[in-house]
Amino acid sequence: MTTEEAQTAPPPTDHSRRRGKGTFGLLLTYVYRDKPLLIRVLLLLLLATVADVTGPLLAKVFIDDYLLAGHLPVWPVAGLALGYILTQLAAAWFRYRQTLRFTDMALAAVLDIRKRVFAHVQQLPMAFFDKAMTGQLVSRITNDTEAIKDLYVQFLSVVLTNVVLLVGIITAMALLNVQLMLVALLLIPTVVGVIYLYQKLSGAAVADSRQLRSDINGTLGESISGMAVLQACGLQQDSAERFERLNRHYYRARMRTINIGAALLRPAIDLLSVLVLLGILKVFGWQQVNGVAEVGVLYAFLNFMGRFTEPLAEITQRFNLYQQAMVAGDRVHQLMQQPRQHYGKTSDTIHRGALSFNRVDFGYRPDQPVFEQLSLDIPAGAFIGVVGHTGSGKSTLLNLLLNFYPVDAGDICIDGRPLTGYSQDALRQGIGLIPQEPFILAGSIYDNIDMGRTLPREQIATAARQAHLLETINGLELGFDTLLGERGSRLSTGQRQQLVIARALAAAPRILLLDEATANVDSETEQVVQRALQALHGKVTLIVVAHRLSTIKEADRILVMAHGDLVESGSHRQLMTLPEGRYRAMYRLQQQARRVELAEQHDW
Numbered sequence: 001m002t003t004e005e006a007q008t009a010p011p012p013t014d015h016s017r018r019r020g021k022g023t024f025g026l027l028l029t030y031v032y033r034d035k036p037l038l039i040r041v042l043l044l045l046l047l048a049t050v051a052d053v054t055g056p057l058l059a060k061v062f063i064d065d066y067l068l069a070g071h072l073p074v075w076p077v078a079g080l081a082l083g084y085i086l087t088q089l090a091a092a093w094f095r096y097r098q099t100l101r102f103t104d105m106a107l108a109a110v111l112d113i114r115k116r117v118f119a120h121v122q123q124l125p126m127a128f129f130d131k132a133m134t135g136q137l138v139s140r141i142t143n144d145t146e147a148i149k150d151l152y153v154q155f156l157s158v159v160l161t162n163v164v165l166l167v168g169i170i171t172a173m174a175l176l177n178v179q180l181m182l183v184a185l186l187l188i189p190t191v192v193g194v195i196y197l198y199q200k201l202s203g204a205a206v207a208d209s210r211q212l213r214s215d216i217n218g219t220l221g222e223s224i225s226g227m228a229v230l231q232a233c234g235l236q237q238d239s240a241e242r243f244e245r246l247n248r249h250y251y252r253a254r255m256r257t258i259n260i261g262a263a264l265l266r267p268a269i270d271l272l273s274v275l276v277l278l279g280i281l282k283v284f285g286w287q288q289v290n291g292v293a294e295v296g297v298l299y300a301f302l303n304f305m306g307r308f309t310e311p312l313a314e315i316t317q318r319f320n321l322y323q324q325a326m327v328a329g330d331r332v333h334q335l336m337q338q339p340r341q342h343y344g345k346t347s348d349t350i351h352r353g354a355l356s357f358n359r360v361d362f363g364y365r366p367d368q369p370v371f372e373q374l375s376l377d378i379p380a381g382a383f384i385g386v387v388g389h390t391g392s393g394k395s396t397l398l399n400l401l402l403n404f405y406p407v408d409a410g411d412i413c414i415d416g417r418p419l420t421g422y423s424q425d426a427l428r429q430g431i432g433l434i435p436q437e438p439f440i441l442a443g444s445i446y447d448n449i450d451m452g453r454t455l456p457r458e459q460i461a462t463a464a465r466q467a468h469l470l471e472t473i474n475g476l477e478l479g480f481d482t483l484l485g486e487r488g489s490r491l492s493t494g495q496r497q498q499l500v501i502a503r504a505l506a507a508a509p510r511i512l513l514l515d516e517a518t519a520n521v522d523s524e525t526e527q528v529v530q531r532a533l534q535a536l537h538g539k540v541t542l543i544v545v546a547h548r549l550s551t552i553k554e555a556d557r558i559l560v561m562a563h564g565d566l567v568e569s570g571s572h573r574q575l576m577t578l579p580e581g582r583y584r585a586m587y588r589l590q591q592q593a594r595r596v597e598l599a600e601q602h603d604w
């Protein structure tokens with residue numbers, strides 16, 4: 001959803017609250033996973049609370065039974081003092097252990113969520129990524145899961161601790177004086193009311209702020225990756241203004257939530273606790289007159305009241321984190337609900353590499369078909385060139401072969417079996433892709449060819465030789481272990497392309513797809529690619545999409561596409577004989593352009 005959509009969307013308060021319950025349950029399941037740890041945490045929590053509330057009870061005994069009675073025997077009083085010190089020390093120790101364990105549990109849960117979310121995102125169909133903004137997606141996997149961590153560490157831990165503490169305090173109060181306890185208890189429904197009001201008022205603002213934060217990340221990601229274009233077009237000012245605008249919206253949305261929280265949470269509790277305190281003093285005064293209450297009870301009560309309002313205030317304050325975590329959890333949950341790309345489950349692998357399209361219909365959008373009834377047969381080991389004007393469907397042909405998108409009708413078969421029947425591993429192992437933009441990892445040359453497949457080093461070296469890159473690699477100081485900067489900045493454009501060719505060849509695919517692999521390289525590198533293709537000719541099915549017709553001149557068959565239709569098909573020689581042929585016209589045009597280029601070079 002874009003910012004505009006977020007702003008025009010109906011207020012998410014009710015809706016997100018409805019979804020929130022499911023999200024909360026989902027988030028809790030991550031904690032249940034480690035039950036022994038959960039039990040240990042709860043036990044520590046209980047022990048800490050018991051130790052905590054014992055202190056004031058001991059103090060009450062000291063005041064009423066010894067201090068006010070003017071009777072101070074050494075051993076019982078020393079015993080009470082020691083008991084007081086020990087219980088407070090024990091409370092501190094149990095609390096410390098419990099906080100550590102809770103954080104451990106929370107971080108493990110977040111680790112688990114992040115792992116699952118990323119694994120899921122990697123299985124999503126390409127159609128999802130067509131619409132997703134990189135920065136926004138990154139924001140969901142990092143910031144939103146981080147907000148979920150706050151739910152565990154800062155919300156659940158604090159709320160659970162304080163609820164148990166409250167129960168402990170109320171029990172201790174009831175033991176001392178039931179009437180006074182009932183006055184103190186009045187605070188609870190009022191606090192629940194405050195929390196409810198807070199959630200109602202802040203829900204929309206919290207959802208807005210999370211969406212805006214991910215828009216900020218999206219814009220940043222887009223600007224940084226397109227910095228060269230941005231600077232070349234002098235768009236820095238526009239981009240800065242857009243960024244500033246988003247930040248300003250974000251600031252306002254955050255301030256809205258902070259203002260609501262600041263007005264409602266802490267001040268409301270403080271005010272109410274003063275009223276309750278007055279109520280306690282009144283009831284105590286009345287009981288004193290009737291000779292029911294003791295001074296020690298008042299001391300213990302005042303002590304408990306201090307402890308009673310603190311957890312309530314803590315709980316209410318943490319509700320803004322709860323609100324944020326619920327919205328974040330919902331966003332993560334929605335991402336996890338995205339259907340994965342469908343792959344087959346059989347263990348069949350691609351053996352030969354024969355391809356066929358049988359009456360295939362496909363469109364990225366239902367109202368804009370790219371292919372209608374496209375049929376095509378490609379024998380194993382054939383070298384097929386694909387040409388056509390921009391937008392004619394060349395890359396789409398490759399996308400469908402990679403099962404990046406499901407077809408709308410008809411089917412695509414590899415070695416006579418439907419493409420959708422093959423497992424993801426079989427497809428990735430059997431089909432190699434060399435895209436126009438080489439994608440280079442910030443790792444070593446070895447890592448970049450291997451791509452986590454842990455292939456034997458000899459296989460990597462063979463692939464590098466096939467891509468005519470071995471000599472270049474051997475010339476580098478650390479050879480295959482040479483680290484490439486981010487986006488492979490240490491290599492030239494041509495060398496990056498060769499590296500990607502080596503990567504594709506390393507898995508010994510039966511089908512190799514090249515999508516404009518020679519569009520951005522010089523003639524020399526193009527010849528390297530051509531030589532690599534010639535070496536593979538007959539051994540691997542080659543489907544080469546090329547604007548530069550010289551790259552595919554030697555192909556067995558050239559497919560000419562126009563508006564998703566196959567309009568011409570044949571070898572270079574056959575197509576050149578068609579008097580009105582599109583291929584012939586394109587080839588002549590390119591030859592002419594080449595001649596002009598050479599003449600210009602000569603003049604220089």
Ligand SMILES: Nc1ncnc2c1ncn2[C@@H]1O[C@H](COP(=O)(O)OP(=O)(O)OP(=O)(O)O)[C@@H](O)[C@H]1O
Pocket residue numbers: 130364365370388389390391392393394395396397
């Ligand atoms: N991800 C997408 N979402 C929606 N429409 C798309 C997408 N990719 C391509 N198209 C549309 O599908 C049609 C075919 O595009 P395709 O990329 O296959 O053409 P092409 O022949 O490879 O073009 P080029 O030579 O410019 O790379 C075009 O009309 C294009 O606008």
